[in-house]
Amino acid sequence: MYKFSSLLTVIYGTVTRMAHDSIDQARRIVHDRFPDARGAVLAGSVAAGQATASSDLDIAILIGSGGETRRETLRFEGRVVELFIHTRAGLSDLFAADVATRRAVLQSMYATGLTLIDVEGEVERARALADADLRKGPPALDRETVETKRYGLTDALDDLGDATDPVERLVVAGFVLNAAADLLCDHHRAWTGSGKWLPRRLLEADPERGAALLGGHLHLCDTRDPARLIEAASEILDLAGGPLREGYSRAWHGVIESVATGVGR
Template structure:
């Protein structure tokens, strides 16, 4: 099947499958100009007649399509859940989405999403910061105390996740998962992101742990006494 232009494919899909919806958005990589051969179409549908929100994966018009269907209030629950987890997937999709169909309510919903993104996640308490700091230092001790390549790989993965979360949340920025870890870090500080990638890349390529340790120490030092240097 010939792959249609993404906007045209999305419009035809909506006309066929959701002709009576009140609003529809096209979001995701095709909107950001980051589409690849494996990209899909992310569609957010608002339909007052549905009883409950749902998500569905389909293939049509040459595209894999992810459909997120909501009635006119259910989306707020997903906004709230995403913001509580500090991973604003739904607000981001709505805020960046291209309007394909609108009966007069999408601009206000898009503004609601944009305001949430601008506000950022809830600020961590000192207690949470200390707990997260403990998790990172504990993982680092495991990382330095072992000489088992297989185990080290997975401890490094854990450290990368924890450090990215700590840096972003203590600076009141949204976090990510998978590819969005790097995207979220870049939105915060591109120079730090380069240092982060270089440190873990050097470990994965050569087994050199020193840059990872220095990175962790740099991140935690403002919240303690820099004691991690004792492990070097």
């Protein structure tokens, strides 16, 4: 027991030291590259206490009104750094864009990040706006977009059930996972995400159905059996109005509309 407790103490001390080193490094980046910054927030795995030695640093930086709103990736002291640089007006535009895409990336950074610099309460004001957006949730998808997603998922589920080629089956399964996740998040008016954030947001939106969908996808990848994924995605499709095949119709709007994402709406 003593040895185990000692090991935990060493591990905790290492993790804590790593977090402090990352925060100090983030402060150096801001001071070196943005000495006139009005605010800065360190987000991502470091802020969440999940950082490793190879984790990059995600930093939102509020600059003066004469600056340029942009995103930049660089390497600082051997570490990859993602910078989200913006003016106050730029932050407002970025928040609006993140709401429109239903992902709230920058809002989450401000809401959960560690404050590095805060001149005259700039970060606290930004955090209050971010919290308000997150509490309100994303806008609901319009009826036509939901119908297009239902149509796309219905078609993909048919293809998944019929697939014999293992590569095609995996590709279609990825489409089914993303399409069903999007509909489930919309059903709950919950934020969605991409990459590693997709399962996280999915489980936040609906722990039971989200876990079933993710578990079905994992089961297919492990065994090539699509049954569990089809069942989980079909249940979500029913929540959104059910399968849609005959009767689907859409007028030409001047762009190609994707059944996967509703692009063009």
